[in-house]
Amino acid sequence: ISFGVGEPDFDTPAHIQTAAAAAMLQGAGKYTAVAGIAELRAAAAAELSAVHNLKLSADNILVSTGAKHSIYNLLMALLDDGDEVIVPTPCWPSHVELVRIAGGVAVLAEQRSEDGFRLDPELLGRLITPRTRALLLNSPSNPTGVVYDEASLAAIARVIRDRGSSDLLIITDDLYRRLVYAPTIWASLCRVAPDLARRTLLIDGVSKTYAMTGWRIGFCAGPRPLLEAMQALQGQVTTNATTIAQHAALAALTGDQAPVEAMRAEFDERRRVMY
Numbered sequence: 001i002s003f004g005v006g007e008p009d010f011d012t013p014a015h016i017q018t019a020a021a022a023a024m025l026q027g028a029g030k031y032t033a034v035a036g037i038a039e040l041r042a043a044a045a046a047e048l049s050a051v052h053n054l055k056l057s058a059d060n061i062l063v064s065t066g067a068k069h070s071i072y073n074l075l076m077a078l079l080d081d082g083d084e085v086i087v088p089t090p091c092w093p094s095h096v097e098l099v100r101i102a103g104g105v106a107v108l109a110e111q112r113s114e115d116g117f118r119l120d121p122e123l124l125g126r127l128i129t130p131r132t133r134a135l136l137l138n139s140p141s142n143p144t145g146v147v148y149d150e151a152s153l154a155a156i157a158r159v160i161r162d163r164g165s166s167d168l169l170i171i172t173d174d175l176y177r178r179l180v181y182a183p184t185i186w187a188s189l190c191r192v193a194p195d196l197a198r199r200t201l202l203i204d205g206v207s208k209t210y211a212m213t214g215w216r217i218g219f220c221a222g223p224r225p226l227l228e229a230m231q232a233l234q235g236q237v238t239t240n241a242t243t244i245a246q247h248a249a250l251a252a253l254t255g256d257q258a259p260v261e262a263m264r265a266e267f268d269e270r271r272r273v274m275y
Helices: 014-025 038-052 067-078 093-101 121-127 150-163 194-199 224-237 243-254 258-274
Strands: 061-064 084-089 105-110 132-138 169-173 200-205 218-221
Touching (some): 067 200, 093 132, 121 150
Parallel strands (some): 084 132
């Protein structure tokens, strides 16, 4: 039993595959806007608005070639050489390496098993310096599986308000948010601390929830000025994410959600066996 790559072993649900095939037959093989097709950006905005209690529009969404690409765009647009990003560890290795690629310094915040692998607010306060540009949170966490509850997020928010500068950003990697198992409930930082929503960057996508890892569609939601910088960068690197995959992602977000619950239930059963 492999505990390596975070990849669902299910096939992409049939209605999503059908939508991709239909899009191809209808000529969806051309360039799109760099930020993605309007319908997908609107669907992502609606989804994230409901999840985080925000009022996002399509203009607040940038579709990229996977969530990893979204984080890359964000860090490249945000960081100057030597800028610091606090990364709780253990973490997904790319969180550290993408900071380094962008010329930044990944400041590692050790999360301990005795603390439930949650970030200690006192440690966070000590790690914030004048060079700190962002905190990168991942909940549910890859690899620890920890889910930050409302109390934990509220404590982190207090530190950000008290110790951080007014332009310190919070990046939330929420790719696993729908793979949560009772009695645990996933919590949104934007709901817990709505005053910090204006400087929170939401990283999301379809890879884990819909068994679409290879389709490579992720998206970022956040303040328009930063998204415009990210879009300018992406325009020189990839242009748009794959057009056909965008139509598949649109079907995933707007179509039947029953396959998602079926996969989640199966993952839960396996989790119980392993536990």
